[in-house]
Amino acid sequence: MNVIQIIYIMKCINFPVKIRTILFACVVVLFCVNGANLCAQSKPNAAVADNVTHVLKGSVTDENGMPVPGVKIINSAANVTTVTNMDGNFEIAAFINDTIEVNFHDAVIQNIKVTNFNKLNVLLTTA
Numbered sequence: 001m002n003v004i005q006i007i008y009i010m011k012c013i014n015f016p017v018k019i020r021t022i023l024f025a026c027v028v029v030l031f032c033v034n035g036a037n038l039c040a041q042s043k044p045n046a047a048v049a050d051n052v053t054h055v056l057k058g059s060v061t062d063e064n065g066m067p068v069p070g071v072k073i074i075n076s077a078a079n080v081t082t083v084t085n086m087d088g089n090f091e092i093a094a095f096i097n098d099t100i101e102v103n104f105h106d107a108v109i110q111n112i113k114v115t116n117f118n119k120l121n122v123l124l125t126t127a
Helices: 003-013 017-024
Strands: 027-034 037-044 047-049 052-061 072-075 080-083 089-093 099-103 110-113 120-123
Touching: 052 072, 072 089, 080 089, 110 120
Parallel strands: 052 120
Antiparallel strands: 027 037, 047 052, 052 089, 072 080, 072 099, 099 110
8 A cells, every 4th residue: 555545545434634734743663774784764755735745855965065964854834853864865754834844953943834845955054
């Protein structure tokens, strides 16, 4: 069963949009092979808003233009959190008008309002 089938079933059962959002804010655990170890990797599902699936993609770089891995990306409205990969890229569930928090060690915390689903490029700055 894939994401589209789950959305279709929830629509057919006629779950209210708020309940669909809460149910769909859960994460799917994907398994990846990391060297010789099998590890679980969380990847946020897309949030359901107005019966449409949205995934916000982006990247985080430092002041020198280098990608920054391990940056925490938080969408508290959809109750999802992820971190940037080794290339500084991320994907997170979001709705239009949600605020995405970008948080990394001693960098300035940034709160960015989602206005569209174009790739979000974030520049980390230090305090």
